[in-house]
Amino acid sequence: MRRLLFNFAAATALIMAGAVAAAWVASFGAGLQVAWRHDPCDVAVYAERGGMSFYLSHVSVPQNTRQGFEWSRATWGMESGDEGWALPNGWRHGAFGWELNRYVSGFDAHLLLPCGIVLLVIVFTPACWVIRRRRQARRRRSGRCLACGYDLRATPDRCPECGADGAA
Numbered sequence: 215m216r217r218l219l220f221n222f223a224a225a226t227a228l229i230m231a232g233a234v235a236a237a238w239v240a241s242f243g244a245g246l247q248v249a250w251r252h253d254p255c256d257v258a259v260y261a262e263r264g265g266m267s268f269y270l271s272h273v274s275v276p277q278n279t280r281q282g283f284e285w286s287r288a289t290w291g292m293e294s295g296d297e298g299w300a301l302p303n304g305w306r307h308g309a310f311g312w313e314l315n316r317y318v319s320g321f322d323a324h325l326l327l328p329c330g331i332v333l334l335v336i337v338f339t340p341a342c343w344v345i346r347r348r349r350q351a352r353r354r355r356s357g358r359c360l361a362c363g364y365d366l367r368a369t370p371d372r373c374p375e376c377g378a379d380g381a382a
């Protein structure tokens with residue numbers, strides 16, 4: 215079961231990495247937005263000229279916008295720092311930015327990151343899992359502590375080096 219979950223997570227990460235790489239390239243043509251709305255929730259990912267914006271909103275006032283899944287191409291001027299991307303209540307530096315607005319009826323949040331950083335995180339995280347799992351499998355085979363690698367053949371129940379449970 216754990217193996218299945220792991221493979222599923224790794225496959226998901228791979229698909230996401232492919233999607234981000236494609237969006238990165240496409241974002242230089244025109245802005246690209248993928249959004250999902252279902253009042254009171256609004257989730258959107260927008261890519262433009264190598265920059266990426268993640269938007270999350272939860273406002274209990276009807277938005278009067280189309281509900282459901284939607285994708286579109288339009289350039290909104292994220293690069294030039296137009297009004298919509300100025301993040302007046304947050305922080306913005308080039309392709310990096312952050313803003314959180316709280317309202318009586320909810321909140322919305324904006325996160326701006328370069329596509330390259332997003333891709334790096336998506337690829338790097340599962341790569342770390344894989345490396346860690348391989349190291350643990352190697353330690354398990356050779357009777358070493360999974361946490362620190364200390365030889366547990368003499369003390370299989372508990373690691374005398376780091377105190378980790380031998381079965382962990």
Ligand SMILES: [Zn+2]
Pocket residue numbers: 359360361362363364373374375376377378
């Ligand atoms: Zn140990």
